[in-house]
Amino acid sequence: SQQGEEDPQALSIQEGENATMNCSYKTSINNLQWYRQNSGRGLVHLILIRSNEREKHSGRLRVTLDTSKKSSSLLITASRAADTASYFCATDGSRLTFGEGTQLTVNP
Amino acid sequence: DVKVTQSSRYLVKRTGEKVFLECVQDMDHENMFWYRQDPGLGLRLIYFSYDVKMKEKGDIPEGYSVSREKKERFSLILESASTNQTSMYLCASSSRGKGAETQYFGPGTRLLVL
Numbered sequence: 039s040q041q042g043e044e045d046p047q048a049l050s051i052q053e054g055e056n057a058t059m060n061c062s063y064k065t066s067i068n069n070l071q072w073y074r075q076n077s078g079r080g081l082v083h084l085i086l087i088r089s090n091e092r093e094k095h096s097g098r099l100r101v102t103l104d105t106s107k108k109s110s111s112l113l114i115t116a117s118r119a120a121d122t123a124s125y126f127c128a129t130d131g132s133r134l135t136f137g138e139g140t141q142l143t144v145n146p
Numbered sequence: 147d148v149k150v151t152q153s154s155r156y157l158v159k160r161t162g163e164k165v166f167l168e169c170v171q172d173m174d175h176e177n178m179f180w181y182r183q184d185p186g187l188g189l190r191l192i193y194f195s196y197d198v199k200m201k202e203k204g205d206i207p208e209g210y211s212v213s214r215e216k217k218e219r220f221s222l223i224l225e226s227a228s229t230n231q232t233s234m235y236l237c238a239s240s241s242r243g244k245g246a247e248t249q250y251f252g253p254g255t256r257l258l259v260l
Contacts, residue, residue: 068247069247071247071248073251078234078254078256079253079254080150080236080238080251080252080253080254081189081236081238081249081251082251083248083249083250086247086248126188126189128249130247133179133191133194133204134247134249136181136188136189137188138186138187138188139188
């Protein structure tokens with residue numbers, strides 16, 4: 039059962055620009071997580087935001103959560119070429135459910 | 147740091163072969179998971195385990211089985227590999243306590259079934 043859906047599917051920006059990715063989900067959640075995956079590798083946990091939180095920061099990452107709209111966004115500020123990766127949101131339920139990801143390309 | 151290792155990065159097998167994918171974690175995590183990842187389909191949960199000798203079917207268990215004889219090791223078994231099982235396989239683990247929601251992933255095994 040696929041719950042989280044990321045948007046856009048692909049995003050290409052220049053180094054130094056900000057990147058914004060969105061995630062929508064369908065049912066109530068306890069928390070929402072964002073993960074990153076470099077090409078051909080496993081996923082790495084970035085940040086978790088709980089349902090009673092509206093915004094959370096971690097370094098250059100800013101995550102927002104709007105439970106009324108069942109959506110979240112991940113903002114990466116001052117992007118770097120090394121941020122090139124796929125980004126996934128994951129919602130809890132009886133277990134984590136991942137979206138299909140946003141492929142971010144940061145051009146030097 | 148949590149470390150999840152998978153036995154192979156790349157694997158090539160023939161149709162009908164029995165395939166074992168091994169996953170080991172070193173953080174004493176209770177929960178372990180097997181996913182497959184395919185373009186356009188995202189990550190799909192195959193099987194998971196919340197304890198030794200315990201297993202639960204995920205969303206796509208058909209054609210797969212698992213084994214968890216020790217807490218740190220979770221094996222995925224393809225009894226008779228088929229070409230539609232060509233995929234990237236990802237293992238993950240998580241704790242039962244605080245922070246249980248966060249999963250730690252291995253590097254993945256890219257399996258090609260000919």
